[in-house]
Amino acid sequence: MTDKRFPRKLFSVGEDPDPRFTLANERTFLAWIRTALAxxxxxxxxxxxxLGLHPGFRLAASFLLLTAGVAAPLQAWFGWRGTERALRHEHSLPSSITGLIITGLICAAGVCVIIGTVLA
Structure with missing residues (x-):
């Protein structure tokens, strides 16, 4: 019997893990999506x-937040897929550099807001 779940390539190999782990993985995926929206x-x-910020720093901070917002769904998808694959093969959970990149973007946006406030 062929598995109809998406992505088929992922679900066609390994064993189904405990549903609690799969559901926890899905909740993490949805948390990343909510973060992206925010x-x-x-x-x-x-x-x-x-907000009375220096225009250049305000634009930079906005751009950095929007860039992080676009990167977060990528983290959600690739993180979900990697974790699901690891669970199905009973391997260690993977790490990801995307979360670190998003953290850096948010910190840089915060610095831009602080400088923009001082220079306004």
Whole structure:
């Protein structure tokens, strides 16, 4: 019998893990999606409302938040897929550099907001 779940290549190998682990992996995926929505909303709001920040630093911070918001769903997908694969093969869970990149983008946006506030 062929597995109809997406992505088929992932679900066609290994053994189904305990459903609690699969559901926890899915909740983590959804948390990353919520984070992406918040980052995108924050980037748009910062640029639209301005908040009295220096225009150049405000634009930079908005761009960094939007970039992090676009990177977060990539982390969600690749993190979910890697974890599901590891669970199906009973391997150690994978690490990811994307979370570190997103952290750096958010920190850089915060620095831009601080400098933009001082220079305004």
């Amino acid at each position: 980052l995108i909303a924050g980037g748009v709001a910062l640029e639209v409302f301005g």
